[in-house]
Amino acid sequence: MTRKHALAPAIAALIACSQACAQGEPVRFDAVGDAIPRPLTSEPGDAARGRSIVVNRDAGACTLCHAVPGEKISGNIAPALAGVGARLSPAQLRLRVADSTRVNAESPMPAYYRTEGLNQVAGAFRGKPILSAQQVEDVVAWLATLKDPR
Numbered sequence: 526m527t528r529k530h531a532l533a534p535a536i537a538a539l540i541a542c543s544q545a546c547a548q549g550e551p552v553r554f555d556a557v558g559d560a561i562p563r564p565l566t567s568e569p570g571d572a573a574r575g576r577s578i579v580v581n582r583d584a585g586a587c588t589l590c591h592a593v594p595g596e597k598i599s600g601n602i603a604p605a606l607a608g609v610g611a612r613l614s615p616a617q618l619r620l621r622v623a624d625s626t627r628v629n630a631e632s633p634m635p636a637y638y639r640t641e642g643l644n645q646v647a648g649a650f651r652g653k654p655i656l657s658a659q660q661v662e663d664v665v666a667w668l669a670t671l672k673d674p675r
């Protein structure tokens with residue numbers, strides 16, 4: 526029973542850290558060619574969380590531009606994401622989500638994980654990426670499952 530009590534503060538500290546640390550400094554990433562080979566986080570991406578980020582208009586809002594399997598309402602100014610997991614590797618997907626302008630300088634797609642060199646960013650978001658590093662990994666994990674071209 527003493528063991529249980531001794532653990533409580535450690536668990537509280539861990540939870541506090543997982544919240545505070547998520548707000549921490551953005552991770553620096555290295556692009557190699559058209560890809561980011563190393564994941565941004567040590568925790569593997571969660572595909573189910575990734576799907577909800579993709580379709581949630583408050584989070585990724587990807588469906589503003591992309592047709593997404595399983596979603597009826599979407600924009601069509603961008604390539605449909607069906608089959609993207611067969612066309613691109615996870616490392617290539619990671620760079621497109623983090624900063625698509627590194628692949629196509631004219632890309633209208635928001636750079637979801639870039640904090641420098643952005644114009645007209647609202648004060649509260651200055652210096653903060655649109656998605657957290659973990660959210661980028663979650664989105665990449667889900668995109669990688671989209672092997673079927675329909």
Ligand code: HEC
Nearest residue numbers: 585586587589590602603604609621625629632633634635
């Ligand atoms: C404002 C419109 C817009 C939004 C929002 C957007 N994209 Fe894109 N995306 C594009 C366009 C346009 C392209 C085509 C290549 C280019 O112009 O960069 C693209 C390309 C891609 C590609 C490469 C597709 C391929 O077949 O090569 C992926 C993957 C991708 N987007 C994922 C996402 C995800 C995930 C989100 C949400 C987190 C998102 N996009 C949000 C416009 C958008």
